[in-house]
Amino acid sequence: MQVMYEPWAVKNEQGELWGVKIKDGKFAETVISINNVKLEDDTAGEATLDFTFINKTEGLTDDDFSSSSFNETISNVINDILNRAIELYENENRKNDSTESNSQ
Numbered sequence: 105m106q107v108m109y110e111p112w113a114v115k116n117e118q119g120e121l122w123g124v125k126i127k128d129g130k131f132a133e134t135v136i137s138i139n140n141v142k143l144e145d146d147t148a149g150e151a152t153l154d155f156t157f158i159n160k161t162e163g164l165t166d167d168d169f170s171s172s173s174f175n176e177t178i179s180n181v182i183n184d185i186l187n188r189a190i191e192l193y194e195n196e197n198r199k200n201d202s203t204e205s206n207s208q
Contacts, residue, residue, distance in 0.1 A: 106180070106184075107126060107127075107128070107129065107177055107180045107181050107184070108126070108127035108128040108129075109124045109125060109126050109127055109181050109184075110124065110125050110127060111123075111124060111125075112124055112125045112135055112137075112158070121137045122137065122138060123135060123136045123137040123138045123155065123158065124136060124138070124181055124185075125159075126161075126177065126181070129177065130161070130164070130168070130173065130177075131161050131164070131168075131169075131174060131177050132161060133159060133161050133162070134157070134159060134160055134161045134169075135157070135158040135159040136155040136156065136157055136158060136178070137155060137156045137157075137158050138153065138154075138155050139154040139155055139156060140152075140153075140154040141153055141154075141182065142154075151182070153178065153182060155178075157169070
């Protein structure tokens with residue numbers, strides 16, 4: 105399921121906070137600040153996400169935000185961010201490899 109989102113960041117006295125704002129669907133306008141993403145070595149590609157709510161979609165309950173639907177939405181967003189980061193990294197490395205090969 106594709107989820108529309110946009111990056112979110114703000115500086116405060118503790119430093120820079122970053123996260124995402126969900127743009128569509130049931131959780132539209134929800135903003136989370138991502139504190140930590142931990143990839144577990146001993147699991148099948150699972151990750152633990154530590155985040156703080158900055159804004160919650162009006163009219164939704166705490167049960168909505170602890171539901172499998174919300175977890176799936178956030179998982180899709182984080183997976184998309186990580187996939188884009190990997191893509192950018194791989195593209196940059198291909199450019200660097202190409203540049204190094206041409207300069208020899």
